[in-house]
Amino acid sequence: xxxxxxxxxxxxxxxxxxxxxxxxxxxxxxxxxxxxxxxxxxxxxxxxxxxxxxxxxxxxxxxxxxxxxxxxxxxxxxxxxxxxxxxxxxxxxxxxxxxxxxxxxxxxxxxxxxxxxxxxxxxxxxxxxxxxxxxxxxxxxxxxxxxxxxxxxxxxxxxxxxxxxxxxxxxxxxxxxxxxxxxxxxxxxxxxxxxxxxxxxxxxxxxxxxxxxxxxxxxxxx
Numbered sequence: 001x002x003x004x005x006x007x008x009x010x011x012x013x014x015x016x017x018x019x020x021x022x023x024x025x026x027x028x029x030x031x032x033x034x035x036x037x038x039x040x041x042x043x044x045x046x047x048x049x050x051x052x053x054x055x056x057x058x059x060x061x062x063x064x065x066x067x068x069x070x071x072x073x074x075x076x077x078x079x080x081x082x083x084x085x086x087x088x089x090x091x092x093x094x095x096x097x098x099x100x101x102x103x104x105x106x107x108x109x110x111x112x113x114x115x116x117x118x119x120x121x122x123x124x125x126x127x128x129x130x131x132x133x134x135x136x137x138x139x140x141x142x143x144x145x146x147x148x149x150x151x152x153x154x155x156x157x158x159x160x161x162x163x164x165x166x167x168x169x170x171x172x173x174x175x176x177x178x179x180x181x182x183x184x185x186x187x188x189x190x191x192x193x194x195x196x197x198x199x200x201x202x203x204x205x206x207x208x209x210x211x212x213x214x215x216x217x218x219x220x221x222x
Contacts, residue, residue: 005199006043006107010036011191014085015109021081033070040087040107041067043200048091050204051103055211057093057218065095085109091207093218099125101183101217103207112194114203115186116210117156118217125221130165130178132220137174143212152206153185183217185210 013036017026026033045063052058066089074080085108092102103116121129133140144155159182164170168178187206193199 004043004046004197004201006194007036007039008195010039010087011107011109011194014087014107017083018085018109021083021085023082026083037067037070037087040089043203044089044091044105046200047105047203047207050200051091051207054208055093055214058091061091061093061095063089065097066091068096086111100221101214103210103214104186105203107194109191111188112191113186113188114206115153115157115184116207117182117184117213119182119184120159121182121221126181129183129217129220130168132216133177134168134172134174136216137177140174140177140216143216146209146212149185149209149212152187152209154187155185156180157182157184157186159184183213185213 009032013029013032016029017033020026041063044066048058048061048063048066068084068088068090070083070087072079072082072084074082086106088104088106090096090102090104092098092100094100096102099122101116101118103114104119105114106112118125118129143149156177160176160179161181163179164172164175165178168175172178189202193202
């Protein structure tokens with residue numbers, strides 16, 4: 001059975017956590033946290049099951065491999081709040097710790113969005129992606145210009161170098177893409193949409209239209 005939406009209680013928990021970000025409050029509300037995380041986890045499980053129909057690399061992926069811990073690492077942060085105030089999932093073949101392109105859903109009471117691609121690839125992977133874009137610009141542009149993609153995303157998010165990357169000329173036809181430090185596309189979603197029956201379908205559709213970009217980026221490195 002597919003879990004089709006996020007419960008309002010899940011978002012309300014995160015909203016209250018933002019106002020009461022301390023261990024005492026969290027311990028008193030641990031049962032609410034477990035229910036809220038379970039709701040989010042069940043949604044992601046449903047989404048992954050449906051995504052396997054178009055992205056076979058996700059076969060064998062377990063939900064626990066995609067979810068982030070609620071506890072914050074405060075060792076090197078001025079912000080000592082012990083808990084994150086969002087739920088998030090990185091749906092990537094092999095799990096969130098694997099460095100490759102994938103899909104992402106972030107749910108915070110004040111900011112909800114989905115997207116995918118490859119955020120801040122390491123130098124070797126970035127060089128391989130840029131080379132693939134340079135060699136296959138027509139194919140890459142076709143992905144970004146596809147109508148179904150543009151109906152959801154406004155293009156690649158702006159994570160660009162101020163100048164050209166080393167090894168490429170400013171008159172390269174692909175220079176705007178080659179300046180990217182991250183190759184991701186994202187779109188915001190409202191609380192009303194998240195809580196509506198059928199949100200799972202909205203998320204699956206959004207990810208399906210990202211699949212060609214994800215596949216292109218992984219192929220460049222694989």
